[in-house]
Amino acid sequence: MNGAGVDGAAVDGAAVNGVGPVTVIGGGPIGLAIAWRCAAAGLAVTLHDPQPGSGAGAVAAGMLSPVAEAYFGEEELTGLLVASAARWPAFAAELTAASGIDLGHRGEGTLVVGLTRDDAAAARRLWTYQRQLGLALTPLDAAALRAAEPSLTPRIGAGALLPDDHQVDPRRLVTALREAAVRAGVRLVPSAVTDLDTIGAGTTVVAAGWASGALTGLPVRPVKGEILRLRAPAGAAPALRHVIRGQADGEPVYLVPRADGEVVVGATVEEHADTRVSAGAVLRLLRAATALVPELAEYDLVETAAGLRPGTPDNRPLIGELPGRPGVLVATGHYRHGIVLTPLTAELIRDRITVGATLPDSVTPGRFAASQTRKAQSWT
Missing domain, CATH: 3.50.50.60 (FAD/NAD(P)-binding domain)
Known part of the structure; x- marks a missing residue:
C-alpha cells in the first residue's frame, strides 16, 4: 500500500x-x-x-x-x-x-474477567481467538487477579491481562x-x-x-450508548488500578478508573437515536459493576449520560x-x-x-x- x-x-x-x-x-x-x-x-x-x-x-x-x-x-x-x-x-x-x-x-493495561462459569467459558473462547491473531494476552489465575486488583470480588471465575489495552x-x-x-x-x-x-x-x-x-x-446510523460516572467518597483511595472489562451474569460492562477517584461505568448498546438515560440502563450497569467490584456500591453516582455512536x-x-x-x-x-x-x-x-x-x-x-x-x- x-x-x-x-x-x-x-x-x-x-x-x-x-x-x-x-x-x-x-x-x-x-x-x-x-x-x-x-x-x-x-x-x-x-x-x-x-x-x-x-x-x-x-x-x-x-x-x-x-x-x-x-x-x-x-x-x-x-x-x-x-x-x-x-x-x-x-x-x-x-x-x-x-x-x-x-x-x-494511562498504560497499566486492562483486565478482562468473567464472573460466572458461563461468563468465563465465553471469555476463554474469545481469548483463544485473540491469541491466535497474535495479540498480547496473559491468562491469570484467581490469586494473580486478586494481586492485580484486590477490590475484585473473589467470585471471579476467569481473568486475563491485556497489556496493550490502555x-x-x-x-x-x-x-x-x-x-x-x-x-x-x-x-x-x-x-x-x-x-x-x-x-x-x-x-x-x-x-x-x-x-x-x-x-x-x-x-x-446512530447507536445509543448510556454511561455512568461514579466518584470515590471524599478521602477514599481509588478502588481500581486497571481498566476492568467483562461480564457479570451475562451483562457486559466496563470500569475505567481515573486518577482523581472517578470510575466510568458503561455502556449499553441500543439501536435508538435518543439521548435520554433510562432507569433500567442505570440499574443494569450498576448491578454488573458492583457484582465485579462490590466496593463501588459505596461510590457517589455523579453523572448519567447517553451518546450516539456512528455505526x-x-x-x-x-x-x-x-x-x-x-x-x-x-x-x-x-x-x-x-x-x-x-x-x-x-x-x-x-x-x-x-x-x-x-x-x-x-x-x-x-x-x-x-x-x-x-x-x-x-x-x-
Missing part, C-alpha cells in the same frame, strides 16, 4: 503547495485531530461545529482497546485498532506538547485537540453545515459522527473520498472505536490531502457503493 499505510509511515518529500483550503465538518476528536494535523502541515483549515466536543466524545470512556475489541470475524477492523493503538503513546506526547494539556493517558480521558483529549488546533491556526466556526453545496472551493472533510449520514447519503453495516469506519463528490472526504462511522482510531484516521486523511496517499480498501466509502452495485446486478 502506498503512502500512509496502516502499518507504515507517511510519505515523505511531497509538498503541500497547490493544495487548497480544507473545511472540516464536525468538532469531535476525529474532526479536531484532522484539523490539527492538516493545519500543522501548513494548510489553511476551517472547522465547523456549533459546540466542538459536545458529541459522543464527551460521553466516551476513553478505552484504547485493540485486543478487548477484537471479535470473531472482524480481522480487518482489528488490524486498524492495533495499528492506531500503537500510535497512541507518541500521539499523546505530541499533543500534550502542542497544547500544554495532559490527556490522562486508556485516555476523552474530555481532556477534546480540550487538548481544540487548543492545539487553534494554536496551529485552525479557524473555528460555531455553526452547523447542513448542505455540502454551501462549502466553497478546496477540500471538505465530513467528520460529523452519526450526523454524517444525512450529509453524505452513506449508511451511518456502519460492517462496524468499520468510513475514511476516504465520498463517491460522486470530488473534493469531499469522509471520516466517520467509527462506532465504538472513535477514540482509539483518532491518531490513525487523522494521519490517513492528512496524507490523502497533502500527498495523495492511498487508503486501505477496508475503510473506503466506496465499498458500500460497490456492494449496492453488485446487489442490483444480481436482481436483474
Whole structure:
C-alpha cells in the first residue's frame, strides 16, 4: 500500500503547495485531530461545529482497546485498532506538547474477567481467538487477579491481562485537540453545515459522527450508548488500578478508573437515536459493576449520560473520498472505536490531502457503493 499505510509511515518529500483550503465538518476528536494535523502541515483549515466536543466524545470512556475489541470475524477492523493503538503513546506526547494539556493517558493495561462459569467459558473462547491473531494476552489465575486488583470480588471465575489495552480521558483529549488546533491556526466556526453545496472551493472533510449520514447519503446510523460516572467518597483511595472489562451474569460492562477517584461505568448498546438515560440502563450497569467490584456500591453516582455512536453495516469506519463528490472526504462511522482510531484516521486523511496517499480498501466509502452495485446486478 502506498503512502500512509496502516502499518507504515507517511510519505515523505511531497509538498503541500497547490493544495487548497480544507473545511472540516464536525468538532469531535476525529474532526479536531484532522484539523490539527492538516493545519500543522501548513494548510489553511476551517472547522465547523456549533459546540466542538459536545458529541459522543464527551460521553466516551476513553478505552484504547485493540485486543478487548477484537471479535470473531472482524480481522480487518482489528488490524486498524492495533495499528492506531500503537500510535497512541507518541500521539499523546505530541499533543500534550502542542497544547500544554495532559490527556490522562494511562498504560497499566486492562483486565478482562468473567464472573460466572458461563461468563468465563465465553471469555476463554474469545481469548483463544485473540491469541491466535497474535495479540498480547496473559491468562491469570484467581490469586494473580486478586494481586492485580484486590477490590475484585473473589467470585471471579476467569481473568486475563491485556497489556496493550490502555486508556485516555476523552474530555481532556477534546480540550487538548481544540487548543492545539487553534494554536496551529485552525479557524473555528460555531455553526452547523447542513448542505455540502454551501462549502466553497478546496477540500471538505465530513467528520460529523452519526450526523454524517444525512450529509453524505452513506449508511451511518446512530447507536445509543448510556454511561455512568461514579466518584470515590471524599478521602477514599481509588478502588481500581486497571481498566476492568467483562461480564457479570451475562451483562457486559466496563470500569475505567481515573486518577482523581472517578470510575466510568458503561455502556449499553441500543439501536435508538435518543439521548435520554433510562432507569433500567442505570440499574443494569450498576448491578454488573458492583457484582465485579462490590466496593463501588459505596461510590457517589455523579453523572448519567447517553451518546450516539456512528455505526456502519460492517462496524468499520468510513475514511476516504465520498463517491460522486470530488473534493469531499469522509471520516466517520467509527462506532465504538472513535477514540482509539483518532491518531490513525487523522494521519490517513492528512496524507490523502497533502500527498495523495492511498487508503486501505477496508475503510473506503466506496465499498458500500460497490456492494449496492453488485446487489442490483444480481436482481436483474
